[in-house]
Amino acid sequence: MGEPQLCEISVAGRQGITFPMPDVPFTALPDGLVREDLPLPELSELDVIRHYTRLSHLNYSIDTGYYPLGSCTMKYNPKVNEETARYPGFAFTHPLQPVETVQGNLALMYTLQEWLKEIGGFAGVTLQPAAGAHGELTGVLIIRAYHRSRDDIKRDKILIPDSAHGTNPATSAMSGMRIVELKSDSRGNVDLDVLRQECDETLAGLMLTNPNTLGLFDEHVEEVIRLVHAAGGMVYGDGANLNALLGIVRPGDIGFDVMHFNLHKTFSTPHGGGGPGSGPVGVAAHLIEFLPAPIVGILEHGDDYLPPLYGFITPSKSIGRMKSFHGHFGMLVRAYTYISMHGDAGLRAIAEHAVLNANYLLALIKGTYHLPYDRTCMHEFVVEGQWPDAPEVHALDISKRLMDYDFHPPTNYFPLIVHEALMVEPTESESKETLDAFAAALLKIADEAHHEPSLLKEAPHNTPVGRLDEVKAAKELVLCCGVATLDK
Amino acid sequence: MGEPQLCEISVAGRQGITFPMPDVPFTALPDGLVREDLPLPELSELDVIRHYTRLSHLNYSIDTGYYPLGSCTMKYNPKVNEETARYPGFAFTHPLQPVETVQGNLALMYTLQEWLKEIGGFAGVTLQPAAGAHGELTGVLIIRAYHRSRDDIKRDKILIPDSAHGTNPATSAMSGMRIVELKSDSRGNVDLDVLRQECDETLAGLMLTNPNTLGLFDEHVEEVIRLVHAAGGMVYGDGANLNALLGIVRPGDIGFDVMHFNLHKTFSTPHGGGGPGSGPVGVAAHLIEFLPAPIVGILEHGDDYLPPLYGFITPSKSIGRMKSFHGHFGMLVRAYTYISMHGDAGLRAIAEHAVLNANYLLALIKGTYHLPYDRTCMHEFVVEGQWPDAPEVHALDISKRLMDYDFHPPTNYFPLIVHEALMVEPTESESKETLDAFAAALLKIADEAHHEPSLLKEAPHNTPVGRLDEVKAAKELVLCCGVATLDK
Amino acid sequence: MFIPHTDADRAAMLRTVGIEKLEDLFVDVPEKYRFPTLDLPPALTEMEVTAELQEIADANESVHELACFLGAGAYNHYIPAAVDAIIRRGEFLTAYTPYQPELSQGTLQAIFEYQSNVVALTGMEVCNASHYDGATAVAEAVNMAYANFRGKRIRIILSPALNPQYRQTVRTYAEGSPVVLLGDGPDADLHADPNSLIPLIDADTALVVVQYPDFFGRIYDYTNLAESAHALGALLAISVNPIALGLLKAPGFMGADIVTGEGQPLGIPLSFGGPYLGLFATRKEYVRKMAGRLTGETVDNRGQRAYVLTLTAREQHIRREKATSNICTNQGLIALASTVYMSLLGKNGLRQVAELCFHKAHYAATEIAKLSGYSLWSPATFFNEFVVQTPVPVSEINDLLLDHDILGGYDLSQDYPDLDRHMLIAVTEMNSREHIDQLVEVLTEVSNG
């Protein structure tokens, strides 16, 4: 029984909430500018609550099961985050209030900037970017502005390893850069020879994910960075995988010039079915003046009796504004809460256990699933979802079959350099028992793949819907309630 | 896949939340009084959230579907109630704080007392009782105290119609009263002749539910009350069905001496899987002094500049205290919120539409389901869940089959005076479309009962579990995790 | 509000019913009383009602603003965020009593786990699905004990150190029954230990009721009392603070026949006194005499483990006037909240909280005892509450404390005339040392002044 669409249960005249009568005199509505029809659905509050409660049951989520989606760090999202972010003093402050009235918010942001600097080994941080990709754009624009500030205009080349996430090349393209893809070597590292060849005077920078999307820490990361720096380039760090490094190593210390943090991965802010995220960017000292405006600073220093006065500051060579206002403040409160609950040792424990969980799970399945780069992994690993002796079975089939065992599948077909990739990120908040059960399912499925492949090809069986006709979706383009097709 | 029990997923050493180290010196723990083992489960926060989120999916609820459980008034519970009751000013006040520090709470309680007096037509109200049955106990003890205060000690008989809810006789028994059951007449009313016979000098009172549990308004209610009063008895009103009467008639006006309100029925506070409820009791003027202590009163009157000072008052002949503190305050806030949003016309609209819905639904099915008392019903009605030409099918089978159509069944086998009773209370917050769909399911099931009864006997098919072995449950008495049986 | 009917719906429905207007539905209602005008304020929209309620709430001073040293039956403990995250879920919040087990396995398993946790905590064998609160749980224990002896034993001994509100409630409940309540009269020696109750027990005694920790915070081992009661065929009921059981010997191991308690400290907001949670556990031989709902494990017709309400023949809806109690709606959601709380803290967390309460209370007691004019009323061992003798009436001290944003302890003179100038102070994990030091400082002002 599918859940109807809201427009299908709409009944003319219903209204889920009403508002007071005006307590002021009426003004004539503007002639010719009043709309005739507003075809929104008409529903009772009960209709809406019942509909969305029922829809929610069709979702898989961290709160309902194990979600080892690679590269996404689907760790547990503490419930306390949802409380603190809703404190009225936070939730009901306007972004343009006089700074004197929002010293709490500004102090929180300032402190979070300081903490992220400390955690990442950076000299400056902006909290403005809305997500990882937005942080990347911020970072690449900073690199661009840096070179231009030195009149080094020819630097327009960004190197991107072939294992990189799609946002890296897309970001560089949006920033007007030329993209050169770098092949990885046989151990999953940046190929130093290839890199050397590209280190010329057009080099603007390298976008490096480390640990990379194979879950591997680049064994020559220092050399990689040295080469780029020597050629006058900057190294951008895609911090999506920072969960592996908390308290283990600070990217700034090994020479990353810029890096984005994903608060919605590393720092437990919820993924929300696709967002919102938050992608603060840290930079080394030479890039501070290029940070987007505004950042939070101390306007007047405090003393024993008075706290400092916090306010907004515009860096002297700022690349400008990346979005409205000051970033995803609600997410910042959550991340602040989370970091507060960990401290130095707690953060390191996160990374240690994230990496332990990945290596443990890998150890349980690696005899059965081919591991293309056989090394100690970091917080995640990538195996192949296909066997030479069961060629009709694909990574996708394994993923769908996992659903029948009540697990969310790993990321599929990414990174692109692994054949039939299954990218598994266990996260530290899952228990040994859960990993054991997940490994058991993977081993069972491997067996099924060889002996009863139809179980995989026809999977999933136990989900609210089966496999979807994606071609039909793209061809017919039914994108709205009540509209049969976009090309009607 | 059943959800494991918490004790089964417990792992020694896990802890879902931790607390600060003591910031005070340690004191030696009391010798010989420290427990050795505390066999509570050990779980992570994620374990607990995932477990209960998954368990929640096994429940049917108003928020997920139509729940026409007779006598329970399963109306929509507005989400705003859940917000207001959680305002820190309410949720974090201690019941024994000095009254000066809780004037908000006391003002709210005072006003709610006034509103309930107005709605019910009473002269006094106590908010202390915790639920309907607790209100009944309060009321019967008040009646008892009233007679005793007049030295009318022989009055120990309580009359209870045979259609009454089980709490009515159980309450009277708890109050040390003698119970005489009154047969109903052929139209579902109190049989006046039978009543007259019982109106003697031992009569303490009558417990009357009106509309009664057949959903019928007693056609001679004035005469019934007159007879009881004439014999020196008091009339207790079981207010469980007040939803039918809001703004239609005030029970106090027609002579009820005492009545409990069910805030968790009439005034939309959530049922919570079994509670908490709230059962304020209203009384006529001659019973005010018997109300349980304390009630909220005005200690010092206010004026144009100052609000009044509210405080607690003990009625002079109070029956005493019915429980700790002042009642289910959190529920009072919800009911206050709800009443505030309705006012006079809004409350009347509730009753009108509750009754309209019941009569509409009844009209749709009454040709198919036998209606033993064929009258205009109030907010609910009772039909028979069996047909002479399909005798193997019982009300219970119909109920179970309704689950397959994604509906919660009506109340079964109550009231006792209707053969194979199905007691249906639609409530006003459900739409015509929902009633139509429910009626269609009932008609379809009636058809199935005649043509494919196994569909009903084997139902439910689509629920998380099928019919349960209740005998085994009662025989083996497995009442705790990890304890094989109570009689081990 | 909350009525989805459009004009068209209403017209169609009236047509189907065969009447013309809504008023026609109410012909059975005596005409002269029909359709009264209710003198209520005009209806508010959600936007207005939230503003108004916020204003009312703001007229209170809460324990968020005040350092709270008030207990006496309700305690300010930390409530983990996860508790509310679960009980807000509509599937738990808007279901009713699990009469239809096929649609209620969530609630049923949760009750089963509640029963399991309470049994573990109390050391008893069986626990029901809740009573209204700690007071009514004791009243039901009295009823159960009385019924257990089929009316043949009518004496119920109440410790004077049982919460006065519980004793009042028991008295109200007992009004209509032949039981005789004794032991807590004005002449009771409040300093005496529980063994002082033993002489009151006789062959006509059904039940002895004590509290643990008692109302004055003291903790005693009731094993001897239990043995004495049992020797004369009587039962022992112990009313507990469940947080204390995180640290202290379980009453089940002292020989209690019934354990009741106020479950509020287990993750339930103070909420000005309710809704709270009545704990009720007993021994297996009394399971059929117990009031309240009970969930049992069984299997369904597909062979799956499942849960169902069981032994319902004890209850009002089946047994009517012969039922063990009239209770119907209980504290379902609150019991769930406490289960989430107990499960989150678990074995070690509850111990941690209990120890924090213990150590902080003892620090506070030690510091206060040093002040001139103040002394500890009792030398007995205590948990997290203790009685202080004060140099001036407690209400005066409390006024002063309030000026310093401190919610002082409970004024015992309200219940015990002999305990004029005696304050019952409660300390929990929520009281920082700083709070305690502030309390002590303000108390000093009075001792000096």
Added chain:
Amino acid sequence: MFIPHTDADRAAMLRTVGIEKLEDLFVDVPEKYRFPTLDLPPALTEMEVTAELQEIADANESVHELACFLGAGAYNHYIPAAVDAIIRRGEFLTAYTPYQPELSQGTLQAIFEYQSNVVALTGMEVCNASHYDGATAVAEAVNMAYANFRGKRIRIILSPALNPQYRQTVRTYAEGSPVVLLGDGPDADLHADPNSLIPLIDADTALVVVQYPDFFGRIYDYTNLAESAHALGALLAISVNPIALGLLKAPGFMGADIVTGEGQPLGIPLSFGGPYLGLFATRKEYVRKMAGRLTGETVDNRGQRAYVLTLTAREQHIRREKATSNICTNQGLIALASTVYMSLLGKNGLRQVAELCFHKAHYAATEIAKLSGYSLWSPATFFNEFVVQTPVPVSEINDLLLDHDILGGYDLSQDYPDLDRHMLIAVTEMNSREHIDQLVEVLTEVSNG
């Protein structure tokens, strides 16, 4: 915290992995940088962190305490309780992008309904699953328009009455691209109506961007502008306040090619500026050029209606540097919140809110215009925001207002040097007449003084 491993687990796992200690996992990390000590405050427990965050939050003054007349891109509207009740649900909150449709029908259908509601509101044909906010949505509109002409048109005309922060964001985004942004220079005539932009449109123009209501609150019919743009082959983007569309003619009916907007007013808390919601709708011919996610209806292999992300070949994970944008994580949960909001209010509720804003703002404007020293800057029609010329600098007035617990309007001199002593005042349904009268009264103090 949040790590469930016991010592025994850890030992067993290390054994399976074949190493001795956790440190051995990190041999690839350059040794000299390994295991830095982070200078962070000691870890707090949940109980402590909530107390600390509460204290920080309390250091702010919120619009619960202040009467808010500040808008300028973020508005204080009433948020129905049902919105939060839905978005708190873990199934929505803790899922990610619905890559696996079989496990994500809840999120997918919700996005589909979001798309439907935004299309209905804007009068457009297709809408994506969200951008970060109103500013980045405009920046993406610029990118889309530029890409639409394959780089052959490079002029983008920005109305000077487009939110200054949006224009700044567009400029940042455009840094690396050949587009030329014009129309909003310091010499732009702020009083001119939108037709004044027409002369700037030429055959090299890709896009004209205007705002509706504009930054100064004014409302214009952009039909003529659209026609003029179209006549020269250029596109028109209109950035909207969605609440205004409850009352006003939809931009789709004015000929807009792209409608962007800040979705915050649709049930999203102010939350000091985010997370908010970037609305983005366009015409069907541009659907393959649009950035962002898109949900389409289809069927599953059991014949059931179902939903799936579609046209993904536009996106970065498929197309990498050729993608329409780099956006990946979007505003999923916020889009859900806005959908719940729009569905609750529906056709009539949104109109009601819009009218309340309109009438209250006009009352405020009328009253303020009566004051000596104050006047309305523009005679143009407006929605719920308007510009007032003030007798003294706005910041002085705002300081005074703050003393009276009023959050004054936006000081336009921050963005428009010419608009020194000009205050942008926003009024919503949350401002009672009493608030407005208070505002007027305090303003009077300045006009008199």
